[in-house]
Amino acid sequence: MVALDASSLMGDRGAQARVTMLALMAALLLTGLLSLSHGASGVSLWSLIEALTSGQAMPDRDRLILWEIRLPRMLTGVLVGASLAVAGAVMQGLFRNPLADPGLVGVGAGAGLGAVVAIVLGGLAPLWLTQAVGYHLVPLAAFLGGWASTLVLYRVATRSGRTSVATMLLAGIALGALAGAATGVLVYIADDRQLRDLTFWGLGSLGGASWPKLLAAGPVMALALVAAPFLARGLNGLALGEAAAHHIGLPIQRVKAVAILTVAAATGAAVAVAGGIGFIGIVVPHLLRLATGPDHRFLLLNAGLAGATLLLLADLIARSIIAPAELPIGIVTATLGAPVFLWILLRRRGLVDL
Amino acid sequence: MLISNDIRVSLGKVPVLHGISAAARAGEVTVIVGPNGSGKTTLLRALTGDVAFQGRVCLNGQDCARLRPWELAALRGVLPQASALAFPFTVAEVVRLGLTVATHANRAELVVRALGAVDMEGFARRLYQELSGGQQARVQLARVLVQVWEPVVAGVPRWLFLDEPVASLDIAHQLAVVRLMRDFARRGGGVVTVLHDLNLTAMAADRVWLMDQGRLTGQGAMAEVLTDAALELAYGCPLRVGRLPALGGWFALPQAAGVA
Numbered sequence: 001m002v003a004l005d006a007s008s009l010m011g012d013r014g015a016q017a018r019v020t021m022l023a024l025m026a027a028l029l030l031t032g033l034l035s036l037s038h039g040a041s042g043v044s045l046w047s048l049i050e051a052l053t054s055g056q057a058m059p060d061r062d063r064l065i066l067w068e069i070r071l072p073r074m075l076t077g078v079l080v081g082a083s084l085a086v087a088g089a090v091m092q093g094l095f096r097n098p099l100a101d102p103g104l105v106g107v108g109a110g111a112g113l114g115a116v117v118a119i120v121l122g123g124l125a126p127l128w129l130t131q132a133v134g135y136h137l138v139p140l141a142a143f144l145g146g147w148a149s150t151l152v153l154y155r156v157a158t159r160s161g162r163t164s165v166a167t168m169l170l171a172g173i174a175l176g177a178l179a180g181a182a183t184g185v186l187v188y189i190a191d192d193r194q195l196r197d198l199t200f201w202g203l204g205s206l207g208g209a210s211w212p213k214l215l216a217a218g219p220v221m222a223l224a225l226v227a228a229p230f231l232a233r234g235l236n237g238l239a240l241g242e243a244a245a246h247h248i249g250l251p252i253q254r255v256k257a258v259a260i261l262t263v264a265a266a267t268g269a270a271v272a273v274a275g276g277i278g279f280i281g282i283v284v285p286h287l288l289r290l291a292t293g294p295d296h297r298f299l300l301l302n303a304g305l306a307g308a309t310l311l312l313l314a315d316l317i318a319r320s321i322i323a324p325a326e327l328p329i330g331i332v333t334a335t336l337g338a339p340v341f342l343w344i345l346l347r348r349r350g351l352v353d354l
Numbered sequence: 355m356l357i358s359n360d361i362r363v364s365l366g367k368v369p370v371l372h373g374i375s376a377a378a379r380a381g382e383v384t385v386i387v388g389p390n391g392s393g394k395t396t397l398l399r400a401l402t403g404d405v406a407f408q409g410r411v412c413l414n415g416q417d418c419a420r421l422r423p424w425e426l427a428a429l430r431g432v433l434p435q436a437s438a439l440a441f442p443f444t445v446a447e448v449v450r451l452g453l454t455v456a457t458h459a460n461r462a463e464l465v466v467r468a469l470g471a472v473d474m475e476g477f478a479r480r481l482y483q484e485l486s487g488g489q490q491a492r493v494q495l496a497r498v499l500v501q502v503w504e505p506v507v508a509g510v511p512r513w514l515f516l517d518e519p520v521a522s523l524d525i526a527h528q529l530a531v532v533r534l535m536r537d538f539a540r541r542g543g544g545v546v547t548v549l550h551d552l553n554l555t556a557m558a559a560d561r562v563w564l565m566d567q568g569r570l571t572g573q574g575a576m577a578e579v580l581t582d583a584a585l586e587l588a589y590g591c592p593l594r595v596g597r598l599p600a601l602g603g604w605f606a607l608p609q610a611a612g613v614a
Contacts (some may be wrong), residue, residue: 013444093440096441097440098441236451237454238440239439239451240439240440240497241438244432244437246403246432247427247432248427248454248455248497248501249428249501250423250424250428251422251423252423289442293443294440294442294443295447323364
């Protein structure tokens with residue numbers, strides 16, 4: 001306790017951040033269980049616990065629902081939510097701006113274009129390629145789309161180590177429009193089956209989650225989530241500006257390259273598997289910075305936990321509000337996230353002092 | 355030893371530095387002075403690799419261009435003219451950023467001592483962005499100080515490169531920074547700094563590089579370079595350099611035309 005007091009006197013918010021981390025872990029565990037037990041059929045949390053504790057086998061139907069539908073959906077939700085929040089936090093650190101978010105600045109649209117290309121033109125790909133990548137084709141294409149748009153955005157918006165917020169946002173609009181136009185062309189030439197896939201995917205939903213899809217996109221997201229904490233020191237240094245970050249001994253070119261790859265992988269895979277889910281990447285890191293400060297050593301981990309929890313909650317709402325039908329989750333996150341985003345802007349108008 | 359070997363810098367097609375060759379020693383404070391636009395800051399930025407240049411910079415006998423960022427950071431701390439901070443870090447968190455390559459046993463204590471050195475103890479928990487410009491400048495200086503806290507490590511001197519470290523400070527804190535630089539040099543480290551104030555330069559410098567229009571017009575011991583004639587030539591106005599009768603300290607004062 002003494003050490004904790006001394007460090008908090010020193011302006012170290014690490015202790016606070018660690019407590020927050022524990023609370024978020026508990027919250028994620030709870031929402032995870034809730035997500036497993038909630039659904040159109042009557043497999044409840046209690047019957048699950050009962051089956052586990054009493055040693056009696058669950059009815060086949062229940063086990064099927066749990067293993068083949070709810071578990072992949074829950075795990076997909078955890079990975080997608082964590083990826084979106086971490087991608088937001090990394091991108092904000094890279095651009096040194098709390099408004100940078102893959103969804104806002106066209107990276108999501110770029111990843112989306114990649115995914116649509118794979119869905120619509122995937123049949124034209126040479127057979128060896130389709131055989132080699134299989135289910136990975138869509139997440140891979142989305143990753144490439146996200147990577148290309150992040151690179152272009154960084155080149156356009158950042159001059160000699162300084163990022164112009166206005167240029168970044170406007171370039172994001174242009175990139176988004178371009179990707180949207182290209183997506184439109186592809187939608188136009190898509191056949192009926194592809195159209196159904198696209199519509200379902202475009203609104204953003206965890207409804208299509210399955211083991212094959214999770215196994216295809218999950219490793220990409222997991223890789224990005226594992227890489228992100230190694231960026232913490234570099235992103236902290238970048239807050240001082242590129243020159244100062246270099247002078248405190250950080251290999252900034254490498255930090256920037258890894259950060260861009262991480263954003264692209266996390267956004268691309270998340271978009272590929274769940275479509276356009278907005279606002280997680282901007283709202284979660286912002287609220288965490290308010291609560292425990294901007295130190296990326298804690299921010300990145302906590303953003304992952306909070307993003308996963310929030311997306312599971314949004315999915316629960318999407319599944320229950322018009323049950324037995326379900327709402328696309330993108331609608332829920334936008335309805336909840338957009339007002340919070342506006343509130344952030346009202347509170348801190350200085351942020352967009354272009 | 356810091357050696358600048360024929361450094362040339364052009365901004366676009368305009369040459370800004372015309373081949374600067376000069377040396378600074380560890381154990382001394384070297385001050386770069388000169389009128390506006392003479393190339394002081396550009397020279398310092400070339401020395402720290404922040405601007406593209408032709409020529410060579412050697413620090414302690416090693417070519418800076420061949421050193422990795424973390425090797426350079428272990429050798430020198432750099433304070434730029436203006437510092438920005440992207441997110442709401444506290445003062446202590448900002449200073450701690452300077453510890454990236456540090457090998458000290460007690461990092462927390464180092465942060466406290468550095469904040470004390472710039473007269474900012476008690477501000478550790480405050481948000482950096484809520485401080486005044488002068489206070490922010492002192493926090494940035496503390497961040498640079500923790501990076502090279504010991505002026506000599508294993509017999510190798512370390513360096514401070516400070517671009518106008520007193521620009522937004524009040525007079526008491528200007529003098530504190532002068533003491534800090536002199537102390538760092540007295541204990542064996544090297545200091546290279548750009549100063550505007552000739553009076554502070556006379557007080558702080560062991561060695562002076564006098565710049566004019568992108569050229570070095572004088573380098574050497576302070577009293578040899580800062581002469582009435584040389585300063586009048588560079589700045590185009592009459593200046594008197596001398597020692598205070600009572601205390602023996604150096605001063606450089608402007609003489610208003612028709613008054614002197």
